[in-house]
Each structure stands twice: as structure tokens, then as C-alpha cells.
Amino acid sequence: MEKRVRFKGYLLPICLVMPQIVITAVFFFYPAGQAIWQSLFIPDPFGFSAQFVGLGNFEFLLSDPFYRASFITTAIFSILVTAVSMGVALFLAVLADRLIKGSGTYRTLLIWPYAVAPAVAGVLWLFMFNTRVGVVTWYLGVLGYDWNHVLNPGEAMGLVVLASSWGRISYNFLFFLAGLQAIPRSVIEAAAIDGAHFWTRFRTIVFPLLSPTTFFLLVVNVVYAFFETFGVVHTITAGGPQQATTILVYKVYSDGFVGQDLGSSAAQSVILLIIVSVLTVIQFRYIERRVHY
């Protein structure tokens, strides 16, 4: 789409785009280029020189059991976070959509956890499940279950998944509710007259009509789980125990800043870059398709 109207002049528009060009060049393109460049070298331990290794870093990474484990961890983590946060949100949205009065009130009450930073969410859940003082831990103990996410990898994963999903529910709820409310009432009424009960209506009519929203949220939530949950992992488990919760973004950080392995960290950045690009392309194709509706 283009405008018919044009103002004349070259100097003014170039001045107008300059701030963004400069900032993007310095803080985006240069670092992204650096990441790609560095991924081809191994620096010596003192940082004086670097040896060109081509795709060596990538080969090493892909054969590194820790990195592969991190890949699997990330996959499990994102599937769980997406499933839990979308499942709960869809459930609540369907309930709120059934109400004639009051769905607005529930929406107001449910949306604001969106504003809670993942890192803060991490601290809140850490507090509840703290091995020494946590309330939930204590009551689980009363029930005979000994919770210890510091030592138990499965419990650690469970806790970061819960904390990551928790803050995400409001976001998904908002989009699901909007999607549900956009479904024409007449379609649902027609189905009710045809004798379909609630569950049948949901399965055969509402859910298919909701699929654009669902697909969109799927992509967005995977992106969230990949990149924005760093704060949760860092506050709750710091990647442990035994790297059980070291998701890819966390590994970029820990290898690059804690381990000072710049070549490997850069190669990991490049791999993440490719993953994000793929997700972006998927999302754009989806948007294009949505325009055709």
C-alpha cells in the first residue's frame, strides 16, 4: 500500500529516519553481524587473538551433549509452558464468554498479571515453593510429599513451567476471550437449535472458528517461552539442578558471560537467530493468510 500524497524533498526525510538508522545500526546490525563473525572464531584464552575455525563452533555445538540436552530441555519447556498457559486461559475464557453479565469484571481481574515481570513471577513462585520456608512446600510435606526442586530436576522444571505460565495466562485469556466474542452468536444458537450440547458445540463449532487465534497464540507463546523466560529461570533455578532447566537463552548467557566462551556463545546466538527468523516467517505467513479472510 502506498500513499498518493508525497511531500517533496530528500534531505528532510533522511534526517527524519537518521535517529532510527543510527540506533539500529549501532545496537542491532553491528552486534548481529558481530555474533555471526565471532561464531566463526575461537578466541585464545587471553583474548589477544582468535583462530578462524569456520563452522567449527557449530559442529562442536551440535555434537556437544550439553547443548543437545539444552535443546531438548527448551523443547519440553516451551511445549509445557504453551500448553499450560493456553489451556488454562482457554478454559477461563470459555467460562467468561458463557456469562452474559460480568465477563468484563473477570477480564479486569484477570488481565493485570500481564504486568508482572517474569523475573518477579519467578521470585513469587520461588517463595511459595522454597525448600525451607515455602508455604506450598510445607503443606506438601504435611501430605507426605517431599518437595525439593533444588535437587530434583523434574520438580525444578515443573516449577519454572508453572511460574512462566502463570504470568502468561492473562495475555492468552485476553486474546481467547476476544476471539470467542467475535464468533457470531447466531452460529452458536443455530447449533443449539440443532440439538448440539455445550461440549459438542465447543468441539465442532467454537474451537474450529477459534483456530486463527489459537494458531497465533501458539507462535507467540513459543517465542515467549524461548526468550522472555530468562528471568524466571535465572531467579528460580539458575539453570540447575544438573542443567535440567538450562534453556537455550540461558545457555547463551551462561556460556558467554559466566563461562566466557565467546565463540560458542556467538554460535548459539546465531542458531537462536535462525530459530526466531523461522518463527517470524511462520507468523508473517499466518498474518498474510488472515488478511485473506
Added chain:
Amino acid sequence: MATVTLENLKKSFGRTEVIHGVNIDIADGEFIVIVGPSGCGKSTLLRMVAGLETVTSGKVFIGGHLVNEREPMDRDIAMVFQNYALYPHMSVFDNMAYGLKIAGRSKAEIAERVAAAAHVLQIEPFLDRKPRELSGGQRQRVAMGRAIVRKPAVFLFDEPLSNLDAKLRVQMRLEIKQLQRELGVTSLYVTHDQVEAMTLADRMIVMNEGRADQIGAPLEVYANPQTVFVAGFIGSPPTNFLPALSVSRGSTEELLGIRPEHLRIVGPDKCELRARVVNAEALGAETLVHTRIHSGEYVTVRQEGSRPVPEEGEEVGLGWAKENEMLFFTNGARRY
């Protein structure tokens, strides 16, 4: 006040030429209507005069000055847009005052000129309102007000009435005409509506595919169309066209045009042409009789409402006076 002269004005978008050279001398205070179907280039022509489109070749003079390279603001013009283009976040007063503010007029002068324009257009009660709080007709008046406060040398109207309902359109048409007479400002007015063109224009330019097919006073254009297109476009119901040979005139592919009001229904025996009545629309004051001749063309006859209405399917004869015939060459130009 000013004259406007267009000299062999052409416009191309990329390689496609859309205006193929228009010439006209517009006198001071004249009301010119540019009329034509959509896509004929009439808006583009107006926008070149406004300075909103660049001129590909040819010259635009306003008040004797060549203005090809001047910005719209420096051409001493004002424009009324089809969708009014009122600034949605400004009050009616601010909308009208905006151009004067930019020109650096004093507050007192602005207030005075806006008040005067508002008085003429009877929009004084709305000066504090936002455009969205006004009806279509009121917005139209504000758009006019914005044009007249600037006291320009030329008014440009780009289909200003096409967003109004039929009744309001008739009323505003009269008001525009009256206003233009009072102010005596040279005006160019674009429309696709031939009734607007006929009623408003001192002279009209009938545009067809980027050409000015005919320029002239409305009745003259009506009575004496120079091309097939003009004959077909101006007048309602439109001119009937028959293959010239079917009535033994001209040669193959040439067309004979006769206006519906020039046709008479006569007995099948003493006629130029026989036809079968398809249907008749009795409108009270007049009756439109739609017929079909044996070569397949439809021919419409317009007759007084008091005359008998023929039956559907009836065989009738069509007659006309020789002086009302219009014969056109194959290329569309008038033969006689």
C-alpha cells in the same frame, strides 16, 4: 480573482499517459465544470491545477503567472474535497482558521474572516464543534467555509456533493452556484453527474479517456455534441444510437444518434423505422417508451405524460425530424 489558462496540459503516470493535452482559457469569475465518467482523468486535471499532481508537460497559468513549479499554497487557490478532508481533531473554527494561521494572520483578522464565512454559510452555531459531531451537509458547509475564508483567486471543487443524499445534493448545488455568483471567484468543479454539470456550469469540459472531447456552454454542448461520447454522456435518458445504414444514412459502422425527446411514436405505416415496445415507464409528467428495432438495438422514446401509453409488445413506428439527426464517423467525430 483571476483567469486560469491550461496550455496543452499532459500527465503521465510512469509510461501511461492519462491526460493527452488539454487547452482552455478560463475567464475571471467563470464557473467551469469538468465532467466525465470515472477514470476519464477529470480529477487528475483538477489536481494539476491545484498543484497536488506534478505537470508532465504543458503549462498552467493562474492570474497570468506560470505556476507549474509552485506549491499549492503559493497558487492562491482553495480546494473542497470529496470527503471534505476536515481535520478531525480540530474544531470547526480551527479547521477554517488553519490556513490563515499558517499564513501568519493576526488573531483579530482570523476571527473576523471566519465569522464572516460562517455567517454566509450559516454554520455559526457549530464553530466549537468537532467535525464528527456534524451531519454530512454541515461538514460540506465547513469544507466550503475553509475554502472561502482564504479569499482565493480560484476555487477548486473535487466532487464535493457526491457523499450527500439526493435531496441535500440538490440544495447544496443551488447554494454553491449562488455563492460563486456572489463572490465572483473563478471556479473549477469536477463531477461525474451531468445534472450538476448542466446546472452549475458557465462552460463545461466533457472529458473522455484523458481528452477534452468538447468545451462549451451546457446547452450548446447538449444541442450540438461533437463526438459520439459527448452525445451519449450528456442527456438523460441517453441518446439512442442506430447503425446508420439501417435507416439508409451514411456508411457501414457509422452511427446515427437521436435524442429520446426528438423521437415520436407514429403509426407503423408512415414511419422511418419500425419497432416493438419492450416496456413503457409512465412517470407522470413524461413517459419513457423502451422499444427494440428489428436489427436488435434498443431505442428509447420520451413523450409527454399526457399522450397515450403504448402496450407492451405493440408494433409501432418511430419518426423524427431530419434536423435532429446526428451522424458520427467511425472514429466518433461528428459528420453532421
Added chain:
Amino acid sequence: MVEKRGAALWLTHLGLIVGLFFIFFPIWLAFVASTISQPEIVRPPMPLLPGDRFLENYSKALVSGINAPVARMLFNSAVMALGIAFGKIAISLLSAFAIVYFRFPGRQLFFWLIFLTLMLPVEVRIVPTYEVAAQFGMLNSYSGLIFPLIASATATFLFRQFFLTVPDELAEAARVDGARPMRFFWDILLPMSRTNIAALFVILFIYGWNQYLWPLLITTDPSMNTIVMGIKQMFPSGDDTADWPVIMATSLLAMLPPILVVIGMQRLFIRGLVESEK
């Protein structure tokens, strides 16, 4: 609408209330913890109703904190969030205006460069970006907190979409009225974008306020910590017991500003969210 009556209606409400409980419980617990004393927490189970130490805990957090006063961290967060929101909106408005309303050499190239940056989060290019910031001497500075996070085109994209919906005739009318490009921008385009700007402000403010990884890297001086990342720094290393009441008070203070923004500007927030994801 297919009407719900009686038991079904109550079950619906019940389901929603259980959901609300799940959402609220962690925050409620944090609030309770921020109003009681440390001994009450370290002897589990802690009480589930607020105590009387509210003022004490919050003033301790705000004034002295653990590494740095929380008031100071709140200020840092505010500077960062406002800087990101205003900075990004300002540069995006200008460049979107240029892209939509002008034709200039390199426009297409620029267009694509900007759109390459869509969705690529700072986390991905974290090490080199850190090096750039370090070279510019931006460690422990507000500009270091702000600029790298402005380098993305989401807002430009949004404003471009909006500008394209503004009728062409408005710009033409402004030209006929004698407005030069920048005058049109200030007098017409900017006021017409008010709602979009406000909606975007809400989203960007929350985005900026909730940043974690970047401030963690770039601020080593506790007095430059932002509150969201500062909480983690309050936990003791080793086996010492954390000062939970103060930490929980800080957590609540950290979530309060964005929550207020969301609730206070709910309509704009929802609109901003929906539009920025389009």
C-alpha cells in the same frame, strides 16, 4: 446467546473464581509476607493473613534495601521504562512519517533494514551488544539501559500502518492550507495519532520496566540496578537465610507501577496489545 441458568451459571462462576484464586494466590502470599516479620516466615507454615509490619518492612526496603535503597532502584526503573517508551515512540514516529509521506533515495533499503529487526529480541545478540555498550562507556548508565532496547522496528511498523489509514485528502488539504511537511506532522498527524501513541506507551512502558537480562548485564553498580533485576541481587549467596519480608515488599513495589498502568489504562492497553501483535 444460549442462556445459562441455575446450577450451570454457578458452576461457571465457580470455575472462574478458582482461576482467579490461582492467579491471585502468589501475589496475596507475597503481600502477606511483606507485612510480617522474618521469624514468622522462617518457622513454616507462615500465616495466610497480613500482619502489622507493613510500614516497617516497606520503609526498610525503600530507604535502605539490601544492596541499594529500593527507592533508588524504582527511580532507575522509571528512567529506563520512560526512556524506552518515549525514545522508541519518538524515533518511530519520525521514521514512519518519512517512510509513508516521502520518496527518497534508499527508502526501500531502509524499509527492509528496519523490518529485519522486527521480533528479534535483545537476548539473541546479547554478547556483542554488551561489547558495543562497553566500548561506548555505557555500562552503568541510563543510556546503556535505554538505547539498545530501542533498536527495533515494532513501533515504526505500527505507526506506518496507522499513517496509511489516514486519508490522503487530509495531507492535501494541509498542503493547500500552506502547511509544510513538519507543520503537517505536528498540527495534524501527531494529534490524530494520540490514541495510538498512548496505547503504545502502555505496552512499551511495561516492556521497559520488566526488562531483566539486559540490566543484569549492564549494571554492575548496585546504585544503577533496576528494581526487577535488583530483587534477585537481594538473595544472599551461600546458605544464609534471605530477608523475605523486605524481598517480598520489593517484589510488590516492582509490580505496582506496571499494574497501575495496565489497570488505569485498561482500554488503551488492550488496544495496544491487540494492535502491536497484528
